[in-house]
Amino acid sequence: MKTAERWISVTVLLMFQTIGRTQAFESIELAVGAIIEKNDVAQEFCFRKSVQEANKLLQRHDSQRRGIQLVPVIETIDGDDSFDASRKACRLLERQVIAIYGPTTPTAVDSVQSLANQFEIPHLQIDWGYRQSTRGFALNVHPHYLAYGQALYDYVRKAEYWESIALIYYEEESLLKYDYLLRNFDQPVMLRKWEVANDNHKYVIKQFKTMQTNFRFIVDIPFWEVEEFLFLAKKYNMTSQYYSYVFTDWDIQLVDSQAFNVVEGANITTFSILRPTGDEGYGIRALLDDVRLSAIHDERFARGSTPKRISATQSALLYDGLSLLALGLLSRARTSDIAPPTDLTCSSSRGWSPGISLMNDIKAIQPENFMGLTGTFQFDGHGWRSNMDLHILEYMPDGFRQFGYWNMDEGLVVTKNFSRTLQEMQSELKGKVLRITTKEEKPYVMYQGSVVPGEPKSTDPKHWRGFCIDLLNEIGKELNFTYTINLVPDSTYGNAKIIDGEEVWDGMVQELRTRKADLAVGSFTITYDRDRVIDFTTPFMYLGISIIYKRIEDKRSHLFSFLQPLSAPVWGYILAATIMVSLVLFVVARFSPYEWKINHPCNVNSNVVENKFNILNSIWFTFGALMQKGSDVVPHATSTRIIAGFWWFFTLIVISSYTANLAAFLTVARMESPIENAEDLAKQTKIKYGTIQGGSTVAFFEQTKFPTYKRMWQFMSSQKGVMMNSTEEAIRRVKREEYAYILESTMNEYYTKRDCELMQVGGLLDSKGYGIGLPEGSKYRDPISETILKLQHSQTIDKLKFRWWQEMDINVSCDAKQTKKSDTTSLGVEKVGGCFVMLLIGMGASLIVSLFEFLYDAYQRMAHSKRSLHEEVARAFRFSTTTSSLRSRMAEEATKLPPIHLSGCVTGEKTNFGSALAYAPCLPPPEFPPPKPGLSYTNFIKTPVVADGPQFGVGSDSSSSAPAIEIKPRPDSVVDANDLDEPAVHDNDSRCILQQQHSQQQRQPLPSYPLHRYPEPAVDSGFMKPPGLYPPDENVNEFDDDRTQQQWLAGPSPNSMGLPDPYPLTAQPPLRNIPSNNWDDSLVDHRVGSRSTLSNAPDFLIKKVSC
Structure with a gap:
């Protein structure tokens, strides 16, 4: 029993010891301070992330489970403030930090470093360290400057x-x-x-x-x-x-x-100190991604730095520096206990004694024991990083x-492997004079020197020009060599022949095989057979075999070729649109009251109105607009103007499109060719074809396995005279005969751009390249190939090709592409259909506006005629749908005026009378009795007498009566017209406007005009009061001069205006208010009138008359 109790006591004791050790393991926390600029969020998160990674490193290397954990403590400063930096460093000392990182500004870092040296605290730095102290507490992981x-x-x-x-x-x-x-x-x-x-x-x-x-x-x-x-x-x-x-x-x-x-x-x-990407472990990109992600989610990030300002190298150095600090702590913990500094302030007289030991442990870390993001580490006695790989x-x-x-x-x-090789190759070629073998061929190699009969052409490069010459010059500049040019004796590029069982080469290939030339330059195609016996550089140009043939113009023009710019459906739609618009315009003009105009230009009061848009004029208007000419018929109403505007827009687009396309049809000749590709050429025998002798094209057809090309070779080999000695000779034959020439695509492009009678037929038959030939095993191949690649990279070769193919020796640039028909094609409905849509919109809008005008006019008539809207619409519809465009509107206008009554009275010596004048020019002519006997037309009687007469009204028959005015002559009341003074200016309630056009050049007395009386509408009819004629009031003293008040209205006879002339009265008009400069072809306003002593006397107004 006692033994069992003893074992329990031991077990409990061991358990408490384990718990104590675990608590001790979890309780060892060491603070690491950092002084960072305020709002530098990225650097702050980088410091925290580096501390986390340092703790992971401690856990991996802490085999004895000491439980050391680093805790970040951060203080911020404003810029390069040394005083603030010192104060924040003192605060970090009070918080028992074992190391301080930062700041990075020059002045502030000096202050912090001074305190770190005084209190023996390791000071971690990650910058160039231009001002770093030589004392031992500065640890700079950055390379020395x-x-x-x-x-x-x-x-x-x-x-x-x-x-x-x-x-x-x-x-x-x-x-x-x-x-x-x-x-x-x-x-x-x-x-x-x-x-x-x-x-x-x-x-x-x-x-x-x-x-x-x-x-x-x-x-x-x-x-x-x-x-x-x-x-x-x-x-x-x-x-x-x-x-x-x-x-x-x-x-x-x-x-x-x-x-x-x-x-x-x-x-x-x-230069970079970061390890190359691909190494295992936590990399710099992972660190940057973590820092960016953490910084972006911080609300202060908007006020701080941006992700692109996060330095990858500084982040990696901070990561490595804190990792070194963690390893140093582990090394120190193996020999002594680690405890944070206590009671350490800036006022203390002593420092942290373990600090120097910690610095020594960090510097003692061997490169093989730690591989950071910036490589291995090794420090000298001053804390400088002494060795690293840049x-x-x-x-x-x-x-x-x-x-x-x-x-x-x-x-x-x-x-870099090729760098050292390039230097050796350049030294091999420097100063060399290379021998070039070539063949004259435009635009590659062309002789521009003088030719002496019987003597060879000069070998000096300055006497030669062309694309290949310029290319050699560029390569020579890069590799520092010069050259001489020699023409190949047999003027061939080189083909192999089997003679006595042996392979024998000719042309430029043989020149290289016999070492008579160092380089072969020109349109020298790289082929398999040639590459077996000589070397080629990297191709400087890529091409293929093509066919060149002469252009044949299209002869299928016909009489109606001018119709080709538009397709047949479009022509039909245009004709239908013209007819439709004409009909819609006719209908709209018929129903619009604003298109009915007086047909007599000198008589605005005529009852006869006319609509200019009959069916023929409507068709003429649309046809004239379509022809861009116009007509003498113009729309007046809004509805007709809308449809006219949309029709003009339609014709603008259609005619412009037709004109542009017609110009292209007339100027661009359509081309046709009896052959379109190699298949067509092989199927026929009428057109002969061949290629140049001894070239790579012959070898291509000889060795081909493609049936079409084999058939072509059989034809060429069986026909005599189809093989040519030079390209220029072949081009002349192509233009002269039915002959197609097979050549490289680059040559095809060169000639078709300069001769518009030539064109390329079909595409390329194969794909290959031009290269510079060298003797087999030549040591010049690699440097020249590399130079060609360099020239291709810098686009120098492309510039040379553009110069010789597009700019040099060219007068007319022609399109070399084969076209069976012209690029311009007929315009289909899908291209001009929008014009028809716009035309339909215009016609619809015109119809809507016309309907609105029609209904609005009927509504106005309804208000005066006391008829219903339905009746007015029916009457107006009948008026608009009559067949004639010329008619009288009196019957329609007369319905606006109700029956009237005219009366006069005499009070004492004051005589007043009224007469309706010129109110309704469209009234039906009433029947009046003849004038009374004794009425004078050259003078008037001052005191008229009103006599009763028959009453009459609008629409009454001839038996109806009306009041009459009887004039009794008095010899003493005659007033000559020439003695009349200027009329007085009266108020607006009684005025008369007389407009008369005169033709006299000098001022003459106006003739007498008869006065007229017309029916007077009722006062409650809603119309203006009808004009009346009243004698002047002798008691009225409004006139400030002694002019006579015997002023009567004078006006032209209604008979001269096509109006009725009932009951004429004579009077003379006032004359002196007519300006002398307005007599000739002028319109003169005469404002005359008088006040009536009767309160119910109507005002006097004469309508304007323009003739």
């Missing part, structure tokens, strides 16, 4: 052989890292500062372009400024193959690849590739 300068010098001097350098820098302090380069480079270095704030950086690039003395640049700017730099370099054409740039920012290789699309061959190099990266179209690396032990190591 002096070492970087030495690596840069080795590259530009030993690898690239730069003879001159221009240095563009961002900050003056950064020039310290180029101390070694500037002291050892034996040529002057031009320095320029990159200042974005005042746009000085734009002038820096422009200055270098203007000087044209510097083509090698060292660019020390932040990685986020690289895109702007390349854009400016592209703007000033400084991205070609002649320029080289070394960017010194660590993160250039992480810049978006789109920024380098402007590079056109320039050599771009950068990776040299070179930009290629698919990204940055490693050129080599540099370290303190080995120096510059170039790993």
